[in-house]
Each structure stands twice: as structure tokens, then as C-alpha cells.
Amino acid sequence: MSDVSVPLAHRVPDLGALELLLAVARLGSLGAAARALGITQPAASSRIRAMEARLGVALVDRSPRGSTLTAEGALVTDWAQRVVEAAEAFDAGAQALRGRRDSRLRVAASMTIAEYLLPGWLIALRADRPGTAVSLQAGNSALVAARVLAHEADLGFVEGVSVPDGLSSAVIAQDRLVVAVAPGHPWARRSAPVPAAELARTPLVLRERGSGTRQVLDAALAGHGGLAEPLLELASTTAVKAAAVSGAGPCVLSELAVVDELGGRRLVEVPVADAVLRRALRAVWPAGTRPAGPARDLLSLTRGGASSPPRPFP
Structure with missing residues (x-):
């Protein structure tokens, strides 16, 4: 009686050995079976001997005329056929699961990343995976984290100070927040930087709470009295820029978001x-x-950078 305390993998021959035994039965020669499976005859002989030792019975009679199965070998071959067929069904099912996974990608991203970085990455991903349908949900960093935690997105991109519990992360880029004003604002003519304490007590045009931009600004000014009540609190980067360009007041946004406005002098950066x-x-x-x-391929593209080949994600 077998010792059931020994793991099954140590008691049953592996699939490679079973496939070899089936090839010997089909082709009538150990050498022909070895060639069919792309291994050397000595390796095939060693695999058969190891299988016989594991099972404790002789499976193959070898002679100058070829190889024939023993009575025990014929019985084991019948069992092996069923095991290999089950493994083939398992493999087909696994391929179907991979195909279903690879047919779609759900991405959630913070507004800055969704608007200014993801389009280029997704274009590159489509070139590599034209059959993958990609859906993108944009929102603030807190909402992105919640969607990933709820398994409503396969991969998320955030820009806050920290990563919520329950998530793993990888840094894909560094960003800088810019304080910007319309050309007619008094700060646009200042020769010296605005002190952090003055920025903290000035009503600003800001993104909503939960956005990565707001989190970073809150942390940066926490030691200078904290943020004053916002002049305007808006849910999109575009709305914040439009309000600042109109002269409503200073805004704080990612450098990625205001590069065109700064270049066209519709906004002026304030140190x-x-x-x-x-x-x-x-x-x-x-x-x-x-x-x-x-998801792995998209992450590799983001970590590769725009000017270098993508690095595979380990």
C-alpha cells in the first residue's frame, strides 16, 4: 500500500516520462520515441529507468529488434493515456483563461496621468497587443486606489504622497507641482520666490480633496500653517487651468499639465x-x-520611458 503521506508528485511519474512511455508504445522503439520528443536516446533510457524505479516494476523490454512493453508497461500505458489527456484538457482550459485575460485591460488613472502620459503608453501597447480591448477610468488618486482594491481595474496609476494599504506599487516617473498665475496677477511681477507660508495662507484655485495634487500640496504646506480655504475647488485639471488663466487666482498643478500655458505666456510660473x-x-x-x-506589458512600457526601450517587468 502506498504511503499517502508522501506528496503525489513524488509518487507519480511526471508528464514528460508518461509521454515518453506512450511514444515507445506507439513507435515500438526507444530511439524513435526519443527522436519524436526531441531528446537523446541516453536521456530517454534514463527517464524510463527512473520511472521503473519509482513504480517498482519493469515497463519496457529492450532488444536489438526494438522495445516492447511488458504486461505491467501496457497497463501503465493505459493509465498514462488518461493522465496525458487530462493534462491536455487542463492546458486547453488554461490557454482559454489566458486568452480571456489578454482580451481586455481595465486601467484606472489619476487625471494628470490619464491626460498627459497614458495616451502615449496605450498607443505603444496597442502596437504590441492589437487584440486587447482597453478601457480607461479617470479620477482622482483616492478613487483610482479604491477601484483597484475593489478589483474594478487591473492596473492603476496614482500621484499622491503614499500608497493605501492593500496595494503594491512601482514608481514610474517623478513630477513637479507648479504654482502658476495669469500674467496680470501681482505674483507674476515678483522678483523673489513666494514664501511657503504666504502660499499657505493665500486662497488658491485647487483640485478637490482626494486628488494626488491636493495631497502633495497639503503635505508640503503642513509645516507652514496648512492650506487656507480654497478660492475655488474644482474636479478637473482643465477647469483649474481655465480659472487661473481667466485671472481668478493662483493655481497649483502638475508641470505636465501647464507646459503649453507657460510656453504661450497664458500662465506664469511663480517660484x-x-x-x-x-x-x-x-x-x-x-x-x-x-x-x-x-497589465504587465503596460507597466513595462511606463517604466521604459519615452526615450529608451521598455524594460521588462520582473
Whole structure:
């Protein structure tokens, strides 16, 4: 009676050995079976001997005329056929699961990343995976994290100060926040940087709470009295820019978001003293898992950068 305390993998021959035995039965020669499976005859002989030792019975009679199965070998071959057929069904099912996974990719991203970085990455991904349908949900970083935690997105991109519990992350880029005003604002003519304390007590045009931009600004000014009540609190980067360009007041946004406005002098950057307005942009996914399929490929593209080949995600 077999010792059931020994793991099954140590008691049953592996699939490679069973496939070899089936090839011997089909072709009548150990050498022909070895060639059919792309292995050497000595390797095939060693595999048969190891299988016989594991099972404790002789399976193949070898002679100058070829190889024939023993009575025990014929019985084991019948069992092997059923095991191999079950393995083939298992493999077909696994391929179907991978195909279903690879047919779609659900991405959630913070507004800045969704508007200014993801389009280029998704174009590159489509070139590699034309059959993958991609859906993108844009929102603030808190909402992105919630969607990934709820498994409503396969991969998320956030820009806040920290990563919520339950998520793993990888830094994909660094970003800088810019304080900007319309050309007619008094700060546009200042020769010295605005002190962080003055920025903190000035009503600003800001993104809503929960946005990565707001989180970074809150953290940067926490030691300078904290943010004053916002002049305007808006839910999109475009709305914040439009309000600042109209002269409503100073805004704080990603450098990525205001590069055109600064270049066209519709907004003027205002240097700030004594405040760190930099942040990491991160990809996030559920802790305990690893991005796979299209999610892994997209993450590799983001980490490769625009000017260098993508680096594979380990």
C-alpha cells in the first residue's frame, strides 16, 4: 500500500516520462520515441529507468529488434493515456483563461496621468497587443486606489504622497507641482520666490480633496500653517487651468499639465521658497499579486520611458 503521506508528485511519474512511455508504445522503439520528443536516446533510457524505479516494476523490454512493453508497461500505458489527456484538457482550459485575460485591460488613472502620459503608453501597447480591448477610468488618486482594491481595474496609476494599504506599487516617473498665475496677477511681477507660508495662507484655485495634487500640496504646506480655504475647488485639471488663466487666482498643478500655458505666456510660473513640491507617480495593483498579461506589458512600457526601450517587468 502506498504511503499517502508522501506528496503525489513524488509518487507519480511526471508528464514528460508518461509521454515518453506512450511514444515507445506507439513507435515500438526507444530511439524513435526519443527522436519524436526531441531528446537523446541516453536521456530517454534514463527517464524510463527512473520511472521503473519509482513504480517498482519493469515497463519496457529492450532488444536489438526494438522495445516492447511488458504486461505491467501496457497497463501503465493505459493509465498514462488518461493522465496525458487530462493534462491536455487542463492546458486547453488554461490557454482559454489566458486568452480571456489578454482580451481586455481595465486601467484606472489619476487625471494628470490619464491626460498627459497614458495616451502615449496605450498607443505603444496597442502596437504590441492589437487584440486587447482597453478601457480607461479617470479620477482622482483616492478613487483610482479604491477601484483597484475593489478589483474594478487591473492596473492603476496614482500621484499622491503614499500608497493605501492593500496595494503594491512601482514608481514610474517623478513630477513637479507648479504654482502658476495669469500674467496680470501681482505674483507674476515678483522678483523673489513666494514664501511657503504666504502660499499657505493665500486662497488658491485647487483640485478637490482626494486628488494626488491636493495631497502633495497639503503635505508640503503642513509645516507652514496648512492650506487656507480654497478660492475655488474644482474636479478637473482643465477647469483649474481655465480659472487661473481667466485671472481668478493662483493655481497649483502638475508641470505636465501647464507646459503649453507657460510656453504661450497664458500662465506664469511663480517660484516658491521652503516647500518641496515634487512627487512620485506610481503604478498600483492589489498586494499579493503581480501584473500579468496586458497589465504587465503596460507597466513595462511606463517604466521604459519615452526615450529608451521598455524594460521588462520582473
